[in-house]
Amino acid sequence: MRVLIVSDSHGQGELLRTVVDRVDADHVIHCGDFCTEASHLPTGSLTVVRGNCDWEEVREEAYWDGGPHRFYVTHGHRHQVRSTLLPIQYRAQENGADIACYGHTHYPLCEQADGVLLINPGSLVDPRGFPHPSYAILEMEGEEAVTVAFYTPDGTLIPERGGAYTLHLRS
Template sequence: MRVLIISDTHGEAKLLKEVCHRVGADHVIHCGDFTTDVAELPTVPLTIVQGNCDWEDVPKDVLWDAGRIRFYVTHGHKYQVNSSLLPIQYRAEEVGAQVACFGHSHFPVCEQVGNLLLLNPGSITSPRGYRTPTYAVLEILGDHSVEVHFYDPKDQRVPDRGGKYYLTSDDSML
C-alpha cells in the first residue's frame, strides 16, 4: 500500500490536488492546516485532521489502520512538536500506533523510536528550517516494514530524508 502524507498546504488546494494526482497513492493523509473548505480537498481516499489554522469541523486526531500498521494522525500543535517530539511519541504509543503523522513545524522529520515511526512530511508551500518544500510517500511492505521517501512539489526526491523502517504490530491492538 502506498500512502501520501502531506501537511501545512495553507490554502494551496490546486497544488495539493496536483500532487495527489501525480503520486497516485492508495490513501492520502493530510496532517492539518489545509486552510481551505473541505469541499476543495481532493476526492481521494483521505484522512484529514484539523490544524491550528483550520476552521472546518474535522477531527483533531485520528487513528487509521492500514492492515497491520496503525497510524496516529494529528497536527502536532497540541503536542508542542516545535520543541520536543516526546509528547507526540507518548500519545502515539498510548494509542498503539506504529506510525505517528504530524505537521505544524513545516520541518520534515522521519525518526524511528523503538517500534514507532515519527513522521512529519514538512510543508509543500512554506518550509521552515529546511531548504525545500516537501511531502512524504510511505510504502507498506510485506515484511513488517515501511519505506519512506520525501519529495519536493515537483516530485524530485529529497535524498537526505526517509529510509526503510521495521515495525511490528500488536495484534491485540487491531
C-alpha cells in the first residue's frame, strides 16, 4: 500500500492536486493548513485534519486504519511540536496507532520513538529550516516493514530524509 502524506499546502490547491495525481497513492493524508475550501481538496481515499490556518470545519485529529497499521493524524499546533514530539507520540499510543503524521513546523522529519513512527512531511510550499518544499510517501512492505521517502513537489527524491522502518503491530 502506498500512502501520500502532505501538510501545509497553504492555499496551493492546484499544486496539491498535481502532486496527488502524480503520486497515485492508495490513500492521501493531509496534516492540515490546506487553507482552501474543503471542497477543493482532492477526492478519493483521503484523511484530512484542520490546521491553525484553516477555517473549514474538519476534524482536529483523525485515525485511519491502513492495512495492518493505525495512523494518528493531527496538525500539531496543539501538541507543542516545536519543542517536543512526546504529546503526539503519547496520543498515538493511547489510541493504538503505530504511525503518527503531523505538520505545522514546515520541517520534514521521520523518526521512530517507543514503537511509534513519527512523520512530518514538511511543507508543500513554504519550508522552514530546510532548503526544499516537501511531501512524504510511505510504502508498506509486508505487515511490519515500511519505507518512508521524501520528495520535492516536482517529484525529485530528497535522499537525506526517510528510510526503512520495522513497526511492531498493535495488538
